[in-house]
Amino acid sequence: MFSKILCLSFLIICNFYLRSQTSTNSLAVENYNKGVENSNAKNYELALSFYSRCIEADPNYVKAYYNRGNCKINLKDLHGALADFQQTITLDPEFAKAYLFKGYTQLLLEDHQNAISTFTQAITKDATLTKAFVNRGTAYMKVGNYEMAINDFTKAITMGEQSYSVYLNRGICKSKKEDYQNALADLNAASDLKPDQSISSAEKAKIYLKLEKWNEAISELTIGIRKNPADAELYHQRGFAKLMMEDLNAALLDFAICLQLKPEHQAALQNKALTSFKLGKHEDAVMDYSQLLKLDSDNELYYIQRGISYLEVKQYEKALDDFSEAIHQKSDFAEAYFNRANAYTKLLDHKKACKDIKESAKLGYRPAFAHVDNLCN
Numbered sequence: 001m002f003s004k005i006l007c008l009s010f011l012i013i014c015n016f017y018l019r020s021q022t023s024t025n026s027l028a029v030e031n032y033n034k035g036v037e038n039s040n041a042k043n044y045e046l047a048l049s050f051y052s053r054c055i056e057a058d059p060n061y062v063k064a065y066y067n068r069g070n071c072k073i074n075l076k077d078l079h080g081a082l083a084d085f086q087q088t089i090t091l092d093p094e095f096a097k098a099y100l101f102k103g104y105t106q107l108l109l110e111d112h113q114n115a116i117s118t119f120t121q122a123i124t125k126d127a128t129l130t131k132a133f134v135n136r137g138t139a140y141m142k143v144g145n146y147e148m149a150i151n152d153f154t155k156a157i158t159m160g161e162q163s164y165s166v167y168l169n170r171g172i173c174k175s176k177k178e179d180y181q182n183a184l185a186d187l188n189a190a191s192d193l194k195p196d197q198s199i200s201s202a203e204k205a206k207i208y209l210k211l212e213k214w215n216e217a218i219s220e221l222t223i224g225i226r227k228n229p230a231d232a233e234l235y236h237q238r239g240f241a242k243l244m245m246e247d248l249n250a251a252l253l254d255f256a257i258c259l260q261l262k263p264e265h266q267a268a269l270q271n272k273a274l275t276s277f278k279l280g281k282h283e284d285a286v287m288d289y290s291q292l293l294k295l296d297s298d299n300e301l302y303y304i305q306r307g308i309s310y311l312e313v314k315q316y317e318k319a320l321d322d323f324s325e326a327i328h329q330k331s332d333f334a335e336a337y338f339n340r341a342n343a344y345t346k347l348l349d350h351k352k353a354c355k356d357i358k359e360s361a362k363l364g365y366r367p368a369f370a371h372v373d374n375l376c377n
Contacts, residue, residue: 051064113143300333
């Protein structure tokens with residue numbers, strides 16, 4: 001009798017357990033479906049809460065972890081997303097897209113080497129995952145392995161990925177490899193796919209600048225500026241190309257616009273100072289070099305250039321101070337001795353002028369040779 005009661009009790013317990021499991025699975029499915037509905041509506045916070053309830057009801061619900069990870073990416077919780085994709089893989093090691101999104105999250109976290117490894121696992125699980133090649137190519141690009149990046153981007157293109165970013169990135173990689181003609185072809189393809197984007201024009205301009213094709217660079221940069229007039233660097237690069245063509249006033253204008261947009265742009269300030277110097281606008285050059293020296297007080301070339309500008313505006317004592325500082329920073333700076341000799345001459349201190357011009361000549365500065373006799377007799 002006791003054994004029958006025990007057996008019956010066991011059956012009752014089993015039936016209760018099965019009913020409980022059925023109820024739990026039903027609850028998990030219900031929450032999962034609500035999560036999907038809200039994910040599709042881009043209500044990611046609400047979707048995340050439903051996926052979390054689904055996981056509470058069924059801790060082995062693989063797709064709930066996967067979808068919750070995607071919600072967390074959209075909510076910028078990258079470490080949380082990474083944990084969810086890893087759990088997805090733990091529960092289902094053959095889930096190729098989980099590897100894809102885990103790698104994508106690592107890419108966003110700038111963990112490039114691990115991203116490469118994870119994308120490789122995704123490709124091993126499913127060689128048709130085009131995005132795995134695209135993203136692995138991007139990771140290779142980030143670590144400077146341009147050859148492998150080009151291979152992955154090319155593979156993605158042959159698989160039908162005719163996207164702006166793939167052609168743009170492959171073009172950039174080819175440019176890094178100095179394969180300029182093929183790089184330009186890819187960048188042109190990117191421009192055709194997204195004519196309103198300035199990046200492809202900027203990248204083409206970089207190639208033309210390297211090739212010293214100033215007119216072509218100016219043309220591309222002008223297109224880029226028209227598309228994105230707030231990009232300070234485009235004005236700086238166009239100004240540089242104009243400077244190289246000796247179109248100094250136009251260059252000066254571009255450098256000024258660049259600095260209006262980005263006052264801390266040191267290269268633009270340096271080129272603006274040089275352009276003002278070349279134009280004979282020495283008061284402007286003095287102000288520019290003074291600003292540069294606030295950013296880099298150990299640059300002896302800035303002292304030389306400002307000193308020469310001080311000479312031009314007849315501020316000889318200030319010129320003398322700048323040339324002396326340049327010599328203090330670089331004791332064998334022949335050009336600084338030459339210019340300080342000039343400053344001493346303006347101040348009628350011929351003895352010191354003679355000493356400096358001799359030192360300049362001794363250091364091999366050719367322009368000094370012709371002045372030794374005049375200044376020392």
